[in-house]
Amino acid sequence: MKNTGKKKWHSFMVHAILIVIVAFCLFPILWMCLISFKSTSESMTGFHSLWIEHPTLSNFKRLFELIPIAQNTFNSVFTTVAGTLTSLFFCALAGFAFSKYRFPGRKFLFYFIIATMLVPVEVGAVPLFIIMRKLNLVNSLWSLIVPRIATAIGIFYMNQYISDVPDELVEAAKIDGCNDFGIFMKVVVPIIKPALASWGAVTLISRWNDFFWPLLYLRKQAKYTLIVTISLLPISEGLSTPWPVILAGTTLIIIPIIILYIILERFQKGGSFAGAVKG
Numbered sequence: 062m063k064n065t066g067k068k069k070w071h072s073f074m075v076h077a078i079l080i081v082i083v084a085f086c087l088f089p090i091l092w093m094c095l096i097s098f099k100s101t102s103e104s105m106t107g108f109h110s111l112w113i114e115h116p117t118l119s120n121f122k123r124l125f126e127l128i129p130i131a132q133n134t135f136n137s138v139f140t141t142v143a144g145t146l147t148s149l150f151f152c153a154l155a156g157f158a159f160s161k162y163r164f165p166g167r168k169f170l171f172y173f174i175i176a177t178m179l180v181p182v183e184v185g186a187v188p189l190f191i192i193m194r195k196l197n198l199v200n201s202l203w204s205l206i207v208p209r210i211a212t213a214i215g216i217f218y219m220n221q222y223i224s225d226v227p228d229e230l231v232e233a234a235k236i237d238g239c240n241d242f243g244i245f246m247k248v249v250v251p252i253i254k255p256a257l258a259s260w261g262a263v264t265l266i267s268r269w270n271d272f273f274w275p276l277l278y279l280r281k282q283a284k285y286t287l288i289v290t291i292s293l294l295p296i297s298e299g300l301s302t303p304w305p306v307i308l309a310g311t312t313l314i315i316i317p318i319i320i321l322y323i324i325l326e327r328f329q330k331g332g333s334f335a336g337a338v339k340g
Contacts, residue, residue: 090315097121097309105304120309127302128290129283130313137287140205140275141268148264149257151211156219157245161231171220178213186277193278204278205271205286215260222256223249262325269318288314 096105098116124130159171189208190199198204226249234244250257275286282290291310294302 093308093315094312096305097312099305101303101305120303120305121313123303123306124294124309124313127294127306128310130287132283133285133287133290134313136202136284137269140202140271140286141265144206144209144268145261145264147206147210148212148215149261152215152260153219153223153250153253153257154245155211155216156221156223157249159216159220160223161226161228161249174213175217178217183273186273190277199278200280200284201278202284205268205274208274215264218260219253219256222253226252258325262322265321265325266318269314269321 097120099113100115100117104110193199193204230248231244234248272288275289279285291314294307294310
């Protein structure tokens, strides 16, 4: 009985601490969303800011007047979705090649790719910009997709996961007459769905929140992604843009990615359970 009481007390304390931590994490998001629905005359400091006296959508209306919200949202969605899909495909394909095939220089090339993770991405900003300019991709949405079509960390992650796929399955597919690409698409991809879901969630969030590269490559407001154009709101009216309008923009950025992560988390769990079942 004493052990049971201690376990219940321990479980209660753990859950209480977790609830407090979650509350601290969610409070800034809640505060931001509430401010976005307040008029500019209401208080935005202290706990009084959590109470909305006159809810209004005027901040969002003003936001839509200041920036081309539809075009910028399309830019963000396009670069995020296209970048995520291409990254999943090429990282998984490269991971499959390094894991299941033996070719001259395989280990050296793999370790060289891993070594590039030690180099900060900012170091390659100038060379990449020069390459994008020579390819006429500056001020193009493709400049946000092509340079990171496959990443070292993505290749490493996929390689580690695909290494656990039994070689017997690959050999059996070869005996049945399946070519290399067919083995990848029909045998390997269905097995690595949990890994694809996990890496897809990480890549999706990273692409949506990407700020440095869009700011470097894009030159016109019509080409900006949503996060870049929202970041420029404080100076859009000569440093006089009201904070509720700015927070309305940040709300539009954060809410969609939270919803997408919740959806992807369900796919990730479903894929994990499916991968654990052996027929």
